[in-house]
Amino acid sequence: MTQEEMWKAVTENDASYDGIFFYAVKSTGIYCRPSCKSKLPIRKNVCFFDTAQQARSEGFRPCKRCRSDLLDYQPIKEIAEKAKQLLDDSFRKRCKLNQELRHLGVSQHRMSEIFKDEYGVTLSEYVGNLRLEEAKRLLSDTDTDIIDIAYSVGFGGLSSFYRFFKNSTGLSPAVYRKEYKK
Numbered sequence: 751m752t753q754e755e756m757w758k759a760v761t762e763n764d765a766s767y768d769g770i771f772f773y774a775v776k777s778t779g780i781y782c783r784p785s786c787k788s789k790l791p792i793r794k795n796v797c798f799f800d801t802a803q804q805a806r807s808e809g810f811r812p813c814k815r816c817r818s819d820l821l822d823y824q825p826i827k828e829i830a831e832k833a834k835q836l837l838d839d840s841f842r843k844r845c846k847l848n849q850e851l852r853h854l855g856v857s858q859h860r861m862s863e864i865f866k867d868e869y870g871v872t873l874s875e876y877v878g879n880l881r882l883e884e885a886k887r888l889l890s891d892t893d894t895d896i897i898d899i900a901y902s903v904g905f906g907g908l909s910s911f912y913r914f915f916k917n918s919t920g921l922s923p924a925v926y927r928k929e930y931k932k
């Protein structure tokens with residue numbers, strides 16, 4: 751995250767960054783969460799910290815208003831793991847996924863950054879992989895109709911599934927089944 755992004759989150763009181771970084775104000779000696787509603791400090795007086803501990807070790811005191819000392823510590827790793835778990839559990843449900851990711855409390859943009867940092871792939875690449883592996887399994891291990899496979903791995907229809915499958919494997923689902931059916 752760049753300082754500009756963090757500053758933007760501060761100016762917007764963006765609660766989705768709470769726990770992800772803290773800002774401190776040199777003129778007051780106080781550190782806050784991004785969502786703190788106190789008066790916006792002057793940019794040049796502000797510095798940023800990844801954790802509350804770091805802010806404290808630099809001599810800043812927690813803010814009484816946003817209680818930056820009480821915030822549950824949400825390590826980024828934990829958020830990434832929760833997202834991964836969520837994707838593993840519900841990649842088949844096409845529409846609900848983004849909605850459920852939102853419940854983890856960070857913005858979609860922030861979530862994709864966190865996920866990529868942690869796992870080296872984007873959210874959609876990760877989900878795509880899960881869908882591909884499941885589709886391959888169903889094609890080679892079962893007699894399920896291809897249209898049903900498309901729906902069951904989270905596609906809205908046959909053509910989007912075909913396109914996706916062909917792009918990823920170089921084969922159409924039907925050809926893949928012919929070659930790999932057990």
Ligand SMILES: [Zn+2]
Pocket residue numbers: 781782783786787788813814815816817818
């Ligand atoms: Zn505050």
